[in-house]
Amino acid sequence: MNAQGERWTAEQVLALAPDAASRKAGGKLATPGPWSGAGAHDRGVWGLCAGSGSKAYQTVVDLDGPGYRCSCPSRKFPCKHALGLLLLWAGGGGVPEAEAPPEWAGQWLSGRRESAGRKASAAAAEAADGAAGGQKEPGGVADPEAARRRAERRAQRIAAGATELEQRLADLLRDGLAGADHAGYATWDETAARMVDAQAPGLEARVRELGAIPSSGPGWPARLLEECALLHLLNQGFLRLDRLPEALATTTRSRVGLTTTTAELLASGAAVRDRWLVLGLQDSADGRLTTRRIWLRGQDTGRMALLLSFGAAGHSPELALPVGIVLDADLTYYPAGRPLRAALGTDRPNLPPSAAPSTSVTPVPQVPPGSDIASALVAYGAALREDPWLDAWPAVLSGVTPIPGGEEGWQLADTRTGSALPIDPRCMGRTDLWQLTAVSGGGPVTVFGECGHRGFAPITTWDPNPVPLQSPSGTGSTPHGGMP
Template sequence: MTQQGVRWTADQVLALAPDRASRRAGGRLGAAGPWSGTGTDEGTVWGLCEGSGSRPYRTVVDVADASGPAYECSCPSRKLPCKHALGLLLLWSGGEVPQAPGQAPGWAAAWSAGRRERAAGQRTADAGGTPSSGPADPEAARRRAERRAQRITAGATELEQRLADLLRGGLATADEAGYGLWEETAARMVDAQAPGLAARVRELGAIPASGPGWPVRLLEECALLHLLDQGWLRRERLPDDLAATVRSRVGLTAPADGPPVRDRWLVLARYDVADTRLTTRRIWLYGARSHRTALLLSYGAAGRAPDLALPVGLALEAELSAYPGAGRLRAALGEQFTPPEPTAIRPPGVTTSEAAARYGEALRDDPWLDAVPVTLDRVVPVPDGDSWQLADADEDTALPLTPSARSRPGLWRLVALSGGAPVTVFGECGHQGFTPLTAWPQGAGEAVPLH
């Protein structure tokens, strides 16, 4: 349960918002004015918020769930958390929600009890309490895997021919053909059950006529796609880790097979990437004892935030199991032993030159890698003409910020936090530069989400 008197910061609460509009709306509801009947007891926070309807919205949040906060609100919003849940958590983080042991209203108590019952049932099922429908047929599974591999091989062979036709005709033909050519090719890769290849083909379609130098960028991406094709077609000759990486990049999923690692995991960063089909949530964790950095991925339908929500800057005791592949950064969240709680844990930092070298080393194992997680120690955000960079305070080196990072409000939060002094910054370092995700002031201080 959440410790008595321990509150999250406003930044940690707002980091849970599914989008910028929810963050602003939740911030406006983080005052006592529209709220009544608020209280907190044993990790549950509840309250009534006046809205546009005749009745106030009933809002309740479980902040003691080890997998992240859970929410329930009677408002019609499909966002998770909604603005009322964010406003209630902001009120709670500011110490304006009174302790009310044993005084939860019936609707809040019933929701909390129902969650605990379902969680207990899930633990029983996970422990083998529910009989399975029967043993799987390993021979049938092997035949299905073989058939899918054959379809992917046919798709990769066809894609190689299309890339060869493009280069033979000249890159200028890609601009003339328009996006339809790439969408058709991507559809063929979907038919071949290779969603990873399809996604990379769709990315090719956005490059022609995207600005100065697009033919160079198109050639680079075609080369990486050709390399992935060849990796699949010659996968039997590759080292095990690289072969697993190729299978993952092509779109073949595999279960997390690494041994469970129990640790106290600091939530380094969290952000969502959305397209017309899916919302992908990326959560970076750092193990205080294992010194490992791990990535959790969760998914939601388009327009819906994924369920897994771990507040940035908090830590939880849990087990993680790594997925196969080079680097083994992606992991699955296993049993959680404590809810996320405030912590003084910080990951150790490196210099900007060491960060660039780390990305270069990672490319040897995964040539399709866009970026690696890195914590920079003692860097200062400084302008660089029309862009920005993170200058190392102890050596004459710097990392440029990615174009996307320069356009986000988080840049100005980082500049304000620094004030010209060195800060510690966690983010992703790749070929386009560095994307800052979380920062800490030198000395003591809370984590500040930047995304």
């Protein structure tokens, strides 16, 4: 339970699943039949689940985080047993309150919380080191001069990479875009590798996307030209950083890959305290890494925020904030012309190392307030002025009705104003639009998502509890422009 004695909903539990198969398998175990010795105490839930072998699987969940441990051989986190146990607990009937956990569960829970305390102390020490210069000499003393020299060398490598990339774009335009359809991906892959050598991951990601455009269907030359223009703008911006306004220069640095470390960020002391509503959660995978994006909105400040966490392929990232909860916490925004990405502070009472302990966590069944389509577009336009490479901006739309696709594709329509917004065609593989239509029932609903120049990408709707809209068929890749 959370600090207010309230259990999670089944939807919040299922949002933690690494894939659709785990959600289905966990649902089958959400009955008392296979479980024995189940109990809950002090934000820990445990139980023994009968399996195919002679020994039952020992399953325990730390609700601060959450964190999971199961003696089954599954390599998924959480496994189906942890999901089934949490669903049984969320239902309120199969997991009674206990005075204390059994020894096998208690040892893991106490060890995890001791580890959380050590990590919090280490993070505080790292932040202090970052504030002092970020690098140490062998004797343990921070050496800001060495850090400055390293930063200068990296900036020179990125500048060389940007110059080389400009020549590649000039060659492409001189030879004609039609040739890109025949050149194949190998040339772009080689250019992307050169950006890795230049220590410019932002440029690498954009180059790889350029290589995929010629095979993306009708109209690809126009899309390729648009992306080349944005990449040219980014290259020129970095090569002329000293001429840019500070806010735009900061955004340009982050777009090429010169990011601030979390320790340096938290040491800056520029935290924003608020009660943050979790609006949406979405996972994307590229075969090597699973990226989790969690969107928040401050109830007092009205500010949007994006949290990013990562896990190895096939593993769910550790940071898991179920959609619909409110956490009272400090967020610190990464530098940008229009800040969006943020990091959770270390002083967070009821959450763990990845999310951590002093914040009250409350489910919020009511539907959040939203805006109309025109206001969402205005907000995106304002953000785009600060960050020309921004694909979309988060928004909550109220009173919109999903219209299934015809010749013009899917749309969200506002019958009050007669306006409509197309649904971003890139979200078709990762968003369950028919589920959104079913929740709507032909009437207006409130939808959270990202509003951009390609349309609106729905992520969550409410009925009145939050309903995540990520497609059960898997996770799609996330546009680079949505991650400032």
